[in-house]
Amino acid sequence: MAYIRLENASLTFQMRRLAKLGFKDYVVKQLFRRSKNPPIEVRALQNINLNIEAGTRLGVVGHNGAGKSTFLKLLAGVYPVTSGRVVVNGRVSSLFDINVGFEWEANGWENIEFRGLLQGETPKSIRAKAQEIAEFSELGDFLNGPIRHYSAGMLVRLAFSVATAVEPEILLVDESLSAGDLAFQTKAKKRIHQLCDRAELVVMVSHDLGALESLCNRAIWLHKGQIRMQGDPCDVLEAYREYQTNKGNGEAQQQEAADTAEKVDEGDSPSESEQPTVDFCEKRAA
Amino acid sequence: MEVVNSPDTRIGAAEYLSGIWRSRYFWLSLVRMDLRSRYRRSALGIGWSLLQPLAMTCVLCVVFSTMFGVDVRTYGAYLLIGLSFWQFISNCVLQGCRAFQAAEAYIRQMPQPMLIYPLRVVLASGFHFLLSLGLALLMVWILIGFGNLPALPLIVPVLLMVFLLGLALAMIFSVVNAYFPDTQHLSEVGLSMAFYLTPVIYTKELLTQRKMDWLIDINPLANALELLRAPILYGDLPSLWRLGMASGTIGLVCLIAYALFFSRQRTLIFRL
Numbered sequence: 001m002a003y004i005r006l007e008n009a010s011l012t013f014q015m016r017r018l019a020k021l022g023f024k025d026y027v028v029k030q031l032f033r034r035s036k037n038p039p040i041e042v043r044a045l046q047n048i049n050l051n052i053e054a055g056t057r058l059g060v061v062g063h064n065g066a067g068k069s070t071f072l073k074l075l076a077g078v079y080p081v082t083s084g085r086v087v088v089n090g091r092v093s094s095l096f097d098i099n100v101g102f103e104w105e106a107n108g109w110e111n112i113e114f115r116g117l118l119q120g121e122t123p124k125s126i127r128a129k130a131q132e133i134a135e136f137s138e139l140g141d142f143l144n145g146p147i148r149h150y151s152a153g154m155l156v157r158l159a160f161s162v163a164t165a166v167e168p169e170i171l172l173v174d175e176s177l178s179a180g181d182l183a184f185q186t187k188a189k190k191r192i193h194q195l196c197d198r199a200e201l202v203v204m205v206s207h208d209l210g211a212l213e214s215l216c217n218r219a220i221w222l223h224k225g226q227i228r229m230q231g232d233p234c235d236v237l238e239a240y241r242e243y244q245t246n247k248g249n250g251e252a253q254q255q256e257a258a259d260t261a262e263k264v265d266e267g268d269s270p271s272e273s274e275q276p277t278v279d280f281c282e283k284r285a286a
Numbered sequence: 287m288e289v290v291n292s293p294d295t296r297i298g299a300a301e302y303l304s305g306i307w308r309s310r311y312f313w314l315s316l317v318r319m320d321l322r323s324r325y326r327r328s329a330l331g332i333g334w335s336l337l338q339p340l341a342m343t344c345v346l347c348v349v350f351s352t353m354f355g356v357d358v359r360t361y362g363a364y365l366l367i368g369l370s371f372w373q374f375i376s377n378c379v380l381q382g383c384r385a386f387q388a389a390e391a392y393i394r395q396m397p398q399p400m401l402i403y404p405l406r407v408v409l410a411s412g413f414h415f416l417l418s419l420g421l422a423l424l425m426v427w428i429l430i431g432f433g434n435l436p437a438l439p440l441i442v443p444v445l446l447m448v449f450l451l452g453l454a455l456a457m458i459f460s461v462v463n464a465y466f467p468d469t470q471h472l473s474e475v476g477l478s479m480a481f482y483l484t485p486v487i488y489t490k491e492l493l494t495q496r497k498m499d500w501l502i503d504i505n506p507l508a509n510a511l512e513l514l515r516a517p518i519l520y521g522d523l524p525s526l527w528r529l530g531m532a533s534g535t536i537g538l539v540c541l542i543a544y545a546l547f548f549s550r551q552r553t554l555i556f557r558l
Contacts (some may be wrong), residue, residue: 013556014556073394074291076396076397077289077291077396077397078393078394078395078396078397078555079555080291080293080552080553080555081291081292081293082293083293084292085290085291085292086290086291086292087288087289087290087291088288088289088291089287089288089289092396094395094396096394096395097391097394097395100391100392100395101391101392103319103322103323104323105322105323105326106322106326114315114319117311117312117315118312118315118392120309120311120312120396121311122311123311
């Protein structure tokens with residue numbers, strides 16, 4: 001049976017104010033022992049203790065930069081832990097960034113095969129699935145043409161169709177898997193649900209609290225790299241919602257200002273401001 | 287299968303290699319994509335990769351035969367082998383620098399043995415190398431004759447050595463470039479210097495006559511090139527001395543690559 005165990009798992013990044021350390025800077029640092037570009041420690045995850053057993057559908061919430069995606073990537077084995085232990089038992093399928101690895105000059109069929117191989121299929125198994133993938137993508141004759149002629153929506157459809165054609169034991173899903181037009185989105189949502197049903201264990205990160213509520217049987221709330229709350233999804237999501245509303249009402253504005261300042265300090269780039277996310281969540285949740 | 291991720295997890299060599307074997311379809315399709323996408327929309331296709339060393343060989347042959355009066359028959363093949371070898375090595379170094387950056391999206395998506403990314407570079411450029419080496423072989427057979435046939439099986443272990451050297455270089459430069467992005471530019475300078483220190487276009491006699499043999503002896507690239515030329519051009523077995531120097535210098539490069547790569551590969555992702 002699939003399971004995931006985290007024992008005191010922590011992950012610390014070393015970041016620099018400037019994106020990369022130049023050769024010159026390195027030499028200067030060695031010579032003068034002082035650098036204009038000192039490394040900044042970002043404690044992305046701190047002392048996470050968690051047991052996820054088979055049958056669990058775990059929802060992860062938290063505001064931007066709380067460590068949600070890092071958490072998923074740690075489970076996927078992409079990031080090494082800095083201290084502690086992560087034990088994963090089971091074949092992991094991850095849906096993070098589905099727009100990876102297209103060959104622009106090749107046609108749709110070739111890309112289905114290529115993407116399938118990237119996901120760990122064998123040439124034989126992906127050929128068996130190709131027809132089903134093509135049907136789900138609804139791209140029809142377009143599949144015979146090179147994908148550089150595809151529209152953005154068509155590309156997403158193709159990517160989504162291939163990425164979800166897996167038989168997962170452990171399924172890790174990162175948010176924003178919205179694909180294509182409205183009709184396709186409904187279809188896509190259904191497909192994700194089916195995928196979750198087939199998987200033994202699911203961990204899902206999303207800002208769509210409604211979706212998490214309907215899918216998950218357990219939830220955790222990550223805050224600044226730590227588990228702030230865990231348990232029944234209703235309780236956790238309710239508490240998270242309340243926290244967000246309070247912030248929106250301005251009661252915790254000072255706290256927020258402190259948060260933001262800290263984030264900048266940590267070298268985290270707050271590309272999206274906090275406010276729209278709150279609105280987004282509220283709307284979706286309502 | 288239980289996978290443990292902790293700071294003191296050590297992966298054994300057998301396990302690492304079997305991980306590479308398990309993801310073979312993935313990296314082989316990356317290699318295939320590299321080969322295909324490079325020439326997909328060009329008329330000559332794969333011919334372009336042959337044209338470059340071939341054109342250089344023609345020009346240099348004309349120049350050297352008129353200026354220094356060298357024998358074009360042997361010198362042509364000599365050059366072609368040298369130039370294709372050099373193209374292979376410089377591809378390994380320069381594309382090796384970008385091996386991880388080019389695959390960043392995959393690295394962030396799923397964990398794979400990091401070695402497959404330098405391997406991809408070496409296999410893709412190795413393919414072109416084999417093509418032009420085949421052309422050189424054809425040239426020898428037409429211009430000189432089939433005298434080299436008995437020595438030809440020797441090419442297999444030699445090619446394996448050259449391949450290892452290329453992989454080691456790609457490993458070294460991929461890791462170093464992840465730490466210092468300037469490496470890419472430095473290695474371009476370094477390569478053009480090494481080009482003149484290695485008997486690629488001039489004959490090694492130019493060095494031996496001036497008692498500069500040691501320049502070949504300590505240079506892993508020159509050693510490998512010597513090993514490559516001996517059986518193809520002259521049907522000779524390499525001398526024991528050359529064999530020893532070649533294994534020594536190439537082994538040293540491999541050792542450095544091994545130590546550097548496997549001490550860094552776990553946390554490389556934070557450097558991308």
